[in-house]
Amino acid sequence: MKKFIIIFTLLTIISCTTKEVFIEDIPFLYGDNNAQPNLVSSNGALSLSWISSKNKNKASLHFSQFKKGKWIKPQKIANGSDWFVNWADFPAHAINEDLIITSYLKKSDSGTYTYDVILNLQKLSGEKIKKDFLLNTDGVKAEHGFVSIIPNNNKGFFITWLDGRNTVEKKLDGHHKPMTIRFAEITNTGEVINESELDEAACDCCQTSIAMTNNGPIVVYRDRSENEVRDIYTIRNINGVWEEPNPLHNDGWIINGCPVNGPKVAVNSTNLAIAWFTVVNDNPIVNVSFSKTNGDSFGTPFKLNDLDAIGRVDVAFLNNEEVIVSYMEVDDIGTYLRIKKVSVNGEISKPITVSKIDGGRNTGVPQLEIINNEIFIVWTISLEGINQLKSIKLNSKNI
Numbered sequence: 126m127k128k129f130i131i132i133f134t135l136l137t138i139i140s141c142t143t144k145e146v147f148i149e150d151i152p153f154l155y156g157d158n159n160a161q162p163n164l165v166s167s168n169g170a171l172s173l174s175w176i177s178s179k180n181k182n183k184a185s186l187h188f189s190q191f192k193k194g195k196w197i198k199p200q201k202i203a204n205g206s207d208w209f210v211n212w213a214d215f216p217a218h219a220i221n222e223d224l225i226i227t228s229y230l231k232k233s234d235s236g237t238y239t240y241d242v243i244l245n246l247q248k249l250s251g252e253k254i255k256k257d258f259l260l261n262t263d264g265v266k267a268e269h270g271f272v273s274i275i276p277n278n279n280k281g282f283f284i285t286w287l288d289g290r291n292t293v294e295k296k297l298d299g300h301h302k303p304m305t306i307r308f309a310e311i312t313n314t315g316e317v318i319n320e321s322e323l324d325e326a327a328c329d330c331c332q333t334s335i336a337m338t339n340n341g342p343i344v345v346y347r348d349r350s351e352n353e354v355r356d357i358y359t360i361r362n363i364n365g366v367w368e369e370p371n372p373l374h375n376d377g378w379i380i381n382g383c384p385v386n387g388p389k390v391a392v393n394s395t396n397l398a399i400a401w402f403t404v405v406n407d408n409p410i411v412n413v414s415f416s417k418t419n420g421d422s423f424g425t426p427f428k429l430n431d432l433d434a435i436g437r438v439d440v441a442f443l444n445n446e447e448v449i450v451s452y453m454e455v456d457d458i459g460t461y462l463r464i465k466k467v468s469v470n471g472e473i474s475k476p477i478t479v480s481k482i483d484g485g486r487n488t489g490v491p492q493l494e495i496i497n498n499e500i501f502i503v504w505t506i507s508l509e510g511i512n513q514l515k516s517i518k519l520n521s522k523n524i
Contacts, residue, residue, distance in 0.1 A: 146477055146523050151501075151516040155189070155199050160505045160512040161215035164492035166441075167276065171496055173503060174202070174218045174227055175514060176210055184208045186216055186229050190249075191501070196516070202245050203257060207232045209240040212486040212505075213330060213385050214270040221276035223248050226284075226311060228274065234266040242269050242286055246315040255315030261307075262317065265290040268304070271387070273335040275342070280313040285335050285344045287327055304329045306346050308367075324348065324370050328355050332387025332490065336397065338419040340364065345390040345399055348372070353379050357388045357401045361420050374414060374426050376403040386436040393442035395419050396469060400429075400450045402436025409434040411452040415469045427473060429465050432456045435484060439493035441500075443521055446470075449500055451493040453484065460484030462491055462504065466524045474524055479517065480504075487512065498522060 153159070161176040171191035178184040185204035189196045209230040218227040225247060230240045242260035247253045261269040267289035274284045291302040306327040309320040328347035335344050341362035348358040348370065357373040373388075388401035397416040404410065411434045412426035435453035442448050443466065451464045462482045466474040479502055482488050491504035503516045 146519055148479065148517050148519045151191075151194075151196065151518060153196060153514045153516055155187070155196070157508075157511045157513055159187075159514045160487075160489060161210065161212065162489065162492050162503045162505065162514055163215055163217050164494050164501065164503045165218060165220065166494040166496050167220040169496060170220070171494060171501060172218065172220060172225075173514075173516075174216055176208075176216060176229070178210055182206050184210050184229075186227060186245075188218065188225065188227065200251055202227050202247070203229060203243070205231065209238075209270070212489045213332065215489065217272040217274045219274040219276050219282050220249070221280055221282060221313075223250070224254070224280070224313060225249055226274060226282050228260070228272045230270050236266065238268040238289075239266045240269060242272055244311065244315070246311070254313075258315060258317075260284065260286065260309065260317060261288055261290070263288070263290040265293055267292050268329075271330065271333050273333045273344075274311075275335050275337055277310065277337070277342075279310075282311040283335060283337070283342045284309050284311055285323070285333050285346075287329070287333060287346075288322075291325070303327065303349050306333065306344065308342075308344060321367065323360050323367060324358065326350070329383040330385050331383060332389075334388055334390045334399075336390045336392040338392055338397065339395060340419050343390065343392075343397070343420045345373070345388045347384075347387060353381050355380055355384065356403070357399065359390075359399070359420060359423075373399055373401070373423055374412070376405055378404050380404070384436075389438050389440050391440045391442050391448060393445055396442070396445060397423075398440050398442065398448045398467075399423065400438040400440040400452070402434060402438060402452075409436070411436055411438055411450070411454070413440065413448065413450050413467050417469065427467060427471050429467070429473065430454045431476060432461070435460065437488075437490045439491060441493050441495040443495055443498070449493065449495060449521065449524070451479070451491055451502060453482070453488075453491070455484055462502070464493070464500070464502075464524075466521070477519075477524060480515070483507065495521070
């Protein structure tokens, strides 16, 4: 395997020392025209889903696991010629014991953003349990997507998504009603149950995020107020009851359109971390904020970017007290995918540049997971005009 070495200076209280961080390329050898990765860690195992699309009229969803230092031969979950394939609204998946659930988007009509969320439930062995079934059963020709999924304690799954069933209606002022965010449970036989609307007004096309606390699931998303304030909100389910949505932090970002830049939540014991992109006084910022109370309240956010932030964040706990956050930022020379280590007390490491990357849509949303102190990151690159997945890992000990 090819190894890249990044040398940076780590400042400590005692002295300045120079340490080496090795970034190791993990070969991805499974075809071309691959994009829209979704990287997931579950019980110490790493998995990856993505879409392969050799032309605009045909796409397929694939799944692989990381075993013995490599991505094993993938399974084809589904394929079709009527999918909605988009860099920002990518498939999600989750694993619960020997079950895996995946999502993709299927066109429901000729409109650009008329599509449904389609789910597949199967065993990791490949045995199908329920194929190509609808998540959103409203029957409305509108946008449904930006799915997040996690396992629950009943051998099934919690799922949240943005739902446009109300957008076909108009308010009294003539404007279309906003996107909503919804939640449901998927049983281990593929039944969609306990569906509910969490917020009647959410930002149209920012990724959602969901995690499991000691008290129940928490959903994180970008809200949309009547005055077009689009700040990050959280909503918790406590003992089976959904609380009211709450702002994570009053950024006060007013924007008359969706920034296509969702938050990401991670959990470890009672600690939660949420990373997100925002703009304050015309300055683009990547923040991270912590909760030590199962998401009941969050502390003052810590700013992470040193250059102009692009966002597209991810976050994962390294241990009970520290997280790694990945994000994109840009200067006059180029765009960079970087990571920083942040403690719940606000100690922030020097940045590590994982790669210089394309700042456009082709890069997608880089994915981050941590297993056994090893940091894994996957994103999309272009090789001679053809999309391919780039996967790397680095040890966290010198960060």
